[in-house]
Amino acid sequence: xxxxxxxxxxxxxxxxxxxxxxxxxxxxxxxxxxxxxxxxxxxxxxxxxxxxxxxxxxxxxxxxxxxxxxxxxxxxxxxxxxxxxxxxxxxxxxxxxxxxxxxxxxxxxxxxxxxxxxxxxxxxxxxxxxxxxxxxxxxxxxxxxxxxxxxxxxxxxxxxxxxxxxxxxxxxxxxxxxxxxxxxxxxxxxxxxxxxxxxxxxxxxxxxxxxxxxxxxxxxxxxxxxxxxxxxxxxxxxxxxxxxxxxxxxxxxxxxxxxxxxxxxxxxxxxxxxxxxxxxxxxxxxxxxxxxxxxxxxxxxxxxxxxxxxxxxxxxxxxxxxxxxxxxxxxxxxxxxxxxxxxxxxxxxxxxxxxxxxxxxxxxxxxxxxxxxxxxxxx
Numbered sequence: 001x002x003x004x005x006x007x008x009x010x011x012x013x014x015x016x017x018x019x020x021x022x023x024x025x026x027x028x029x030x031x032x033x034x035x036x037x038x039x040x041x042x043x044x045x046x047x048x049x050x051x052x053x054x055x056x057x058x059x060x061x062x063x064x065x066x067x068x069x070x071x072x073x074x075x076x077x078x079x080x081x082x083x084x085x086x087x088x089x090x091x092x093x094x095x096x097x098x099x100x101x102x103x104x105x106x107x108x109x110x111x112x113x114x115x116x117x118x119x120x121x122x123x124x125x126x127x128x129x130x131x132x133x134x135x136x137x138x139x140x141x142x143x144x145x146x147x148x149x150x151x152x153x154x155x156x157x158x159x160x161x162x163x164x165x166x167x168x169x170x171x172x173x174x175x176x177x178x179x180x181x182x183x184x185x186x187x188x189x190x191x192x193x194x195x196x197x198x199x200x201x202x203x204x205x206x207x208x209x210x211x212x213x214x215x216x217x218x219x220x221x222x223x224x225x226x227x228x229x230x231x232x233x234x235x236x237x238x239x240x241x242x243x244x245x246x247x248x249x250x251x252x253x254x255x256x257x258x259x260x261x262x263x264x265x266x267x268x269x270x271x272x273x274x275x276x277x278x279x280x281x282x283x284x285x286x287x288x289x290x291x292x293x294x295x296x297x298x299x300x301x302x303x304x305x306x307x308x309x310x311x312x313x314x315x316x317x318x319x320x321x322x323x324x325x326x327x328x329x330x331x332x333x334x335x336x337x338x339x340x341x342x343x344x345x346x347x348x349x350x351x352x353x354x355x356x357x358x359x360x361x362x363x364x365x366x367x368x369x370x371x372x373x374x375x376x377x378x379x
Contacts, residue, residue, distance in 0.1 A: 298376030
């Protein structure tokens with residue numbers, strides 16, 4: 001045999017290759033012509049032929065294309081607008097066609113149904129009280145109930161104490177007779193003044209700041225667009241750092257913060273006109289806090305200034321001592337209320353927030369130059 005193979009010499013490879021090609025051609029012909037007659041197939045009753053491999057492929061495709069279960073969307077606030085008489089408009093988003101409940105301190109005060117896009121709006125009555133109120137949402141879609149992550153806090157300011165009316169002094173009869181004419185002539189004016197004072201007293205209601213508490217902190221919700229820099233809140237983080245939030249014109253480059261005319265930090269202004277940031281290493285004491293709005297050209301376009309008392313750790317601890325709810329208030333300086341807001345749901349402890357009342361006396365001339373003022377030099 002070996003001699004035979006040897007005698008073939010170089011022709012053996014050609015022979016084997018030719019034989020291999022013949023086998024390949026024969027197999028191809030079988031698959032092309034004869035294979036169709038003998039391939040396994042399943043016949044349905046109506047005569048339709050279904051190839052087994054096609055079924056298996058379709059089953060595998062179905063498994064791969066199984067859609068993932070989407071997570072239910074938690075309801076969120078877009079806006080909460082409260083009128084002085086307590087009429088409140090609440091708008092937001094939830095799972096499409098879900099039933100939305102509006103809660104104040106855990107008690108339902110209104111409801112709405114989200115439309116096909118998830119938007120909803122409702123009107124409710126929220127009369128002002130001396131205490132802060134927490135507004136939250138729940139949404140029911142099918143059998144699943146989802147609570148909002150964000151909360152709205154209605155934080156009232158102190159109502160000015162009315163000046164007591166002096167008690168009239170009794171007069172002798174003869175004196176009263178002598179002044180009777182003057183009294184009658186002035187009676188109409190006095191009555192009118194009393195009615196006006198009573199009307200003013202009834203109209204005097206606490207201003208309510210609408211705060212939004214979310215994962216990023218606490219800030220004013222949908223404040224009015226401002227034409228100059230505004231300081232909205234002064235707060236303290238869980239670690240005691242001073243936190244500021246406010247607004248500026250959207251085309252502003254940044255705001256620069258000063259304490260006692262010393263530059264502390266420069267904060268960027270977002271595209272929505274909001275700014276926020278922490279003041280590092282502020283010791284306990286009373287300061288003059290100033291915020292300058294800086295234009296893209298580097299000039300000061302507006303500024304606001306206010307007294308600021310950096311509270312001690314003891315005062316902050318007092319604000320949350322014996323806390324029996326998500327928010328508690330204490331008075332920290334004349335006319336100011338510090339709100340202690342529990343934020344466990346965000347992984348925080350307690351934030352302390354003071355709402356800065358808008359005051360025309362706080363606005364300062366942007367053209368004035370202060371000691372220690374920082375200037376941006378043009379390139």
